[in-house]
Amino acid sequence: YCNRGSVVYGAEAMEHLGRIGTVVYLKLPYRELERRLSDIKGRGVVLRDGQTLHDLYEERVPLYEKYADVIVDEHHLNVEQTIEKIMELKERFQ
Template structure:
């Protein structure tokens, strides 16, 4: 096992769990959304607003496909699963863990989606976004961790156990 890439919906805890997971494993931690913002010198919301959804996906694909790290936990943006090249690269560099969360819990955790830089089509709801992305997360995941009814510590333990077994949790 080299890198661990966390995928999942916005609000699933990729960054929160990723930081703690990296500490526990003695790994580095990066958040690919922050790399995108640094390279583009714009926020995610600004990129989406200025370049449109397809332009944002192109940037997200380019940045994630170019990540070259070792022994690192990588928290990705929720829309990275639209970027096949990036996902193939991340899979080739380590294990991909899908942090699965129910739509009900997700809607309780999330506030303003646009303010978070969430890639939404015109008129798209959280429910339709969830239904669209879930099969993609499952497609790319090496390990699926169901976070329902878990706090940060509980989710972290599930991830660690699943990584040890190398199987779905």
């Protein structure tokens, strides 16, 4: 289990995660992500000088998609529905 988005910058780390488990990308449209991360500093999101959250999103999405074994599109899903989708996928990958 890894809940930090910045791990995606480490190719070796991502390859290791792929070897030991299933990498799941919880995909959200930018606006929804922005709403959920209303307090980005409190959530531990680190931005470089001059970088916006949108810049970070655009930079990371291709990496998340590259390394994901499975992509769960969370658009229009609540937490329970997202968990249901993940549990269905878990059964498929066991």
